[in-house]
Amino acid sequence: MPLNLFRGQGPVEPVTDLDERLPAIDRSALRSAGQYIADDGLRHAVDVAVYLGLPLLLTGEPGTGKTQLAWRVAAEFGLGEPLVFETKSSSVAQDLLYSFDAVRRFSLAQVKAGADEAERDRALDPRRFVRYQALGQAILLANDAATAQAWLPPGAPAPAAEGRRSLVLIDEIDKAPRDFPNDLLNEIDRRRFRVAELGDDYIAAPDAKAPIVLITSNSEKQLPDAFLRRCVFHHIEPPDDERLAQIAAARLPAYRGRPRLLGDAVAFFQSVREDALGLSKKPSTAELLNWLDVMVGAGARLDQALKAQQQTAADCLGALCKTVDDRVAVAERLAAWQGPQGRSAG
Structure with a gap:
């Protein structure tokens, strides 16, 4: 995985150029x-x-x-x-x-106990303690x-x-x-x-x-x-393959033009959502977008099939799967993945 941002071992050498090392990905469309x-x-x-x-x-x-x-x-x-x-x-x-800050008003009333009546009324006007x-x-x-x-x-x-x-x-x-x-x-x-x-x-x-x-x-x-x-x-029903590709292309500029990786990744995503895989938490559209996004940052080739980049895709599965068992099941499906035509593989 070519991000190489966090070493996690050896002597601690503070990273002073993190901003420069992060991939320059425009996420505003998300x-x-x-x-x-x-x-x-x-x-x-x-x-x-x-x-x-x-x-x-x-x-x-x-x-x-x-x-x-x-x-x-x-x-x-x-x-x-x-x-x-x-x-x-x-x-x-x-x-x-609305909410009303009665405690603050009570505390201020003690502070203003010796003030003249007009000043006290202004300070304790209940409208001052309402937050809409x-x-x-x-x-x-x-x-x-x-x-x-x-x-x-x-x-x-x-x-x-x-x-x-x-x-x-x-x-x-x-x-x-x-x-x-x-x-x-x-x-x-x-x-x-x-x-x-x-x-x-x-x-x-x-x-x-x-x-x-x-x-x-x-x-x-x-x-x-x-x-x-x-x-x-x-x-709102989960979107089908075509709408997922449409959403991803709109939200992630790198995938506009529908590169090969997008079609493969969407097909794989839909396959892991199938009931037969038995995930405890099926990944959502938002998690698909995160997975697609980080794969670009990790150096995935947009013009290549998912099968040819399985290690990169597997390294990024933390964006897609949220339990240990789900990640194991999805990783096994990914290892057996043969492309959209092999949707039932694994």
């Missing part, structure tokens, strides 16, 4: 919204959700592009960066809307400046005068406790919420500027029926 490729089914699902004003719930294997779709939709509709909420096992519905999260921020941004300003801390930058639409990504909602989706029903349905620490008033997003909401799930748990009824659903 993260570019402009290189995202949605199939017809996914395009129609986005259209339906936007038309109906309902959240789009996306399921599919990890690494199939569910999260990256948010950046493509936001870019194409001119909505700026997506507002992202990364769901945790401890998440509650309020976390998607993805959906709460999107609802605020949808309102005109005068309406939104009343909910923001004094001196905060004024939002757009007429309000604007945003895109909210609720990522991996199935990680949350079961009650989390049900507790969001009113906020998602009516696109409004209140900050209990500021009183009983609600702030709502005008229909004309309502946020677009994308929700991803890895299907680790069943979501409540009441929540599902309020969503447009789409399952």
